[in-house]
Amino acid sequence: MTRMVLYRQWRPRNFSEVVGQAxxxxxxxxxxxxxxxxxxxxxxxxxxxGKTTVxxxxxxxxxxxxxxGPDPCNECPTCRSALEGSSPDVVEIDAASHRGIDEMRDLRxxxxxxxxxxxxxVYVIDEVHMLTPEAFNALLKTLEEPPPHAIFILATTEPHRxxxxxxxxxxxxxxxxxxxxxxxxxxxxxxxxEGAEVTPGAVATLARRAEGSLRDGLGLLEQCLAYAGSRLDxxxxxxxxGMVEGEVLxxxxxxxxxxxxxxxxxxxxxxxxxxxxxxxxxxDLMDYLREQLVAAVEGGGDGGWKPxxxxxxxxxxxxxEADMRWSPHPRLVLEMALLRLTPVSSMEVAAPPPPAETAxxxxxxxxxxxxxxxxxxxxxxxxxxxxxxxxxxxxxxAVRAANVPLHSFLRMAQPIQAGEGRLTLAFPxxxxxxxxxxxxxxxxxxxxxxxxxxxxQWEICFELDSKTPPRxxxxxxxxxxxxxxxxxxxxxxxVVEDDGGGGAT
Numbered sequence: 252m253t254r255m256v257l258y259r260q261w262r263p264r265n266f267s268e269v270v271g272q273a274x275x276x277x278x279x280x281x282x283x284x285x286x287x288x289x290x291x292x293x294x295x296x297x298x299x300x301g302k303t304t305v306x307x308x309x310x311x312x313x314x315x316x317x318x319x320g321p322d323p324c325n326e327c328p329t330c331r332s333a334l335e336g337s338s339p340d341v342v343e344i345d346a347a348s349h350r351g352i353d354e355m356r357d358l359r360x361x362x363x364x365x366x367x368x369x370x371x372x373v374y375v376i377d378e379v380h381m382l383t384p385e386a387f388n389a390l391l392k393t394l395e396e397p398p399p400h401a402i403f404i405l406a407t408t409e410p411h412r413x414x415x416x417x418x419x420x421x422x423x424x425x426x427x428x429x430x431x432x433x434x435x436x437x438x439x440x441x442x443x444x445e446g447a448e449v450t451p452g453a454v455a456t457l458a459r460r461a462e463g464s465l466r467d468g469l470g471l472l473e474q475c476l477a478y479a480g481s482r483l484d485x486x487x488x489x490x491x492x493g494m495v496e497g498e499v500l501x502x503x504x505x506x507x508x509x510x511x512x513x514x515x516x517x518x519x520x521x522x523x524x525x526x527x528x529x530x531x532x533x534x535d536l537m538d539y540l541r542e543q544l545v546a547a548v549e550g551g552g553d554g555g556w557k558p559x560x561x562x563x564x565x566x567x568x569x570x571x572e573a574d575m576r577w578s579p580h581p582r583l584v585l586e587m588a589l590l591r592l593t594p595v596s597s598m599e600v601a602a603p604p605p606p607a608e609t610a611x612x613x614x615x616x617x618x619x620x621x622x623x624x625x626x627x628x629x630x631x632x633x634x635x636x637x638x639x640x641x642x643x644x645x646x647x648x649a650v651r652a653a654n655v656p657l658h659s660f661l662r663m664a665q666p667i668q669a670g671e672g673r674l675t676l677a678f679p680x681x682x683x684x685x686x687x688x689x690x691x692x693x694x695x696x697x698x699x700x701x702x703x704x705x706x707x708q709w710e711i712c713f714e715l716d717s718k719t720p721p722r723x724x725x726x727x728x729x730x731x732x733x734x735x736x737x738x739x740x741x742x743x744x745x746v747v748e749d750d751g752g753g754g755a756t
Contacts, residue, residue: 256470256473257441257445257469257470257472257473258299258465258466258469258470258473261437261441261469262304263301263304263308264308264323264325264334265308265322265323265325266279266280266305266308266312266321266322267322269301269304269305269308270301270429270433270436270437270465271300271301271427271429271430271433271465272300272301272305272426272427275305275424275426276305278424279305279309279312279321280320280321280322281321283309283312283313283318283321284320284321288309288313288402289402289421289422290394290397290401290402290403291394291397291402291403291404291405291420291421291422292306292309292402292403292404292405292421292422292423292424293379293405293406293407293410293413293417293418293421293422293423293424294306294404294405294406294407294424294426295406295407295408295410295423295424295425295426296408296425296426296427296428297408297426297428297463297464298408298464298466298467299461299463299464299465299466299467299468300426300427300428300429300463300464300465301426301465302406302426303375303377303406305426306373306375306404306406307333307341307375308322308323309373309404310333310341310373310375310402310404311323311325311329311330311333311334311341313370313371313373313402314329314330314333314340314341314366314369314370314371314373315327315329315330316328316329316330328368329368329369332368338368338369339366339367339368340366340367340368340369340371340372340373341372341373341375342361342372342373342374342375343375343377344358344374344375344376344377345377345378346376346377346378346379346380346381346382347377347378347381350381350382350383350386351383351385351386352383352385352386352388352389354386355382355386355387355389355390356389358374358390358393359389359390359392359393362374362393362397362398362401363398365400366400370400371400371401371402372400372401372402373402373403373404374401374402374403374404375404375406376403376404376405376406377406378406378407378408379405379406379407379413380407380408380409380410380412380413384414387413387414387416387417390417391416391417391420394417394420394421395420403421405417405421410423410425427463428462428463428464429461429463429464429465430463431455431458431459431461432458433465434457434458434461434463434465434468435454435455435458437465437468437469438454438457438458438468438469438472439454441469441472442454442472442476442483445476446481447476447480447481447482447483448481448482448483449472449482449483450483450484450485452484452485453475453483453484453485453487453488456485456488456489456492456494457471457472457475457488459538460492460494471492474491475487475488475491475492478490478491479491492531493526493527493528493531494527494531494535495522495527495531495532495535495536497539499518499521499522500535500536500539501539502514502518503515503518503536504536504539504540504543506518506589507564507589507592507593508555508556508560510592510593511593512589512590512593515586515589515590515593516586516589516590519532519582519585519586519589523582529575529581529582529585530572530575530576530581532585533568533571533572533575533585534572536568537565537568537569537572540561540564540565540568541565543556543561544558544561544562544565547561557703559699559703560703563592563652563653564592566653567588567591567592567652568588570588571584571585571587571588591648591651591652592652641666641669641674641705642704643665643666645704646697646700646701646704647661647662649700649703649704650696650697650700653696653700654692654696656688656692657689657692657696657697660685660686660688660689660692661676661689661697663678663679663682663685663686664676664677664678664686664689664713665677667716669709672707672708672709672710673709673710673712674701674709674710674711674712675712675713675714676689676711676712676713676714677714677715677716678713678714678715678716679715679716680715680716682715683715686713686714686715689713690713697711698711
């Protein structure tokens with residue numbers, strides 16, 4: 252005989268055994284005891300939280316022949332047939348595979364018949380949101396005025412896809428994700444019953460990876476026990492689930508905190524070479540950083556992070572995780588995100604400064620040069636980042652990580668004065684629209700970025716550079732592209748484009 256999987260073997264058989272849904276089970280228990288069971292229920296919530304389990308318990312409870320309280324006895328003929336899945340009066344329908352109007356019309360006809368051996372006939376429709384609009388319309392009248400012996404229990408993970416006309420005819424119960432302590436407790440009980448020794452670290456990791464789903468937690472436990480045998484530790488859980496070890500996460504966090512771009516790329520290479528999934532790496536790293544953030548909020552230390560930098564790092568990683576779902580190169584997405592989180596100065600190569608406008612460099616050995624000929628070109632001294640003395644490229648890179656539209660406007664600006672807590676940004680005369688949009692979007696973002704980089708608070712001022720004349724619209728007839736000139740000549744026309752960012756005219 253095929254062995255039953257853990258989550259089915261340990262499925263609750265009474266209301267009292269249901270974990271993490273106390274408000275729902277208590278309401279249903281009182282309704283059963285008072286004989287006030289509704290004709291239609293909607294159970295909504297994430298996967299693995301007990302919707303179908305509670306529906307089956309309720310179906311047995313209303314039909315139990317030897318019930319003394321709210322829970323079914325699970326021993327009488329009606330309970331045993333329901334547990335074995337052979338009861339003619341407990342009908343389970345998978346709406347994902349029976350979603351058409353014909354199935355609902357057939358159901359509407361069958362509802363008229365009285366129960367075979369029980370007091371009520373219970374219809375459990377799982378994944379009800381998969382029904383077509385026509386099927387919902389066929390079911391609607393039956394839900395509104397069903398026969399006295401009929402009870403409908405609709406279960407769904409996406410209640411927003413259920414028509415409001417159906418929702419209004421049901422009592423709705425929202426199942427919540429199970430807390431990690433509840434899942435840990437069940438995993439420990441099941442492990443002990445299965446004769447397996449599971450370390451606390453492994454139990455905590457399985458509960459965290461279950462993400463609020465008890466079914467997922469027991470499924471992961473069974474998968475790991477099949478690999479490890481009778482003893483399961485944290486390293487084996489990491490190996491089976493493809494998770495990244497804590498030491499690697501600490502090194503990644505240290506590299507992000509210190510801006511060590513080379514170390515970050517080497518760590519990604521190490522993880523990939525070890526056969527781990529980079530998507531799982533991002534998820535594990537975000538969990539690790541979240542623990543750092545919670546510790547900082549609770550006053551238990553922040554691991555050397557500034558809270559603002561920690562939040563920005565988690566925001567960038569969350570965006571990278573979303574982008575990796577659709578990218579054919581998830582590793583590249585992760586590496587670019589990590590590099591955006593490192594200081595720009597460590598990644599950029601300084602471009603050579605433009606030649607001086609006043610005079611050309613002297614020729615070696617000439618009267619204007621004291622060096623003998625053949626000693627090579629003169630040494631060019633590096634220039635400052637900006638006239639105002641602030642690292643403007645680094646500031647722009649940090650703004651881009653926080654707000655891309657604001658970065659596109661600020662790229663046209665140049666800092667012209669910085670001092671006494673005030674930074675003045677000048678926009679070209681033709682960029683008045685961009686200046687106004689930057690001023691509208693920048694409050695809070697630019698000031699916070701400047702404070703993180705410079706260590707002081709700044710007041711931002713915007714102005715137009717009156718010395719820069721507006722750009723003259725350039726005619727495409729002036730372009731050097733032969734095909735464009737030929738087309739304009741042929742059609743006797745010209746197209747003018749506005750170089751000021753306002754689009755073509």
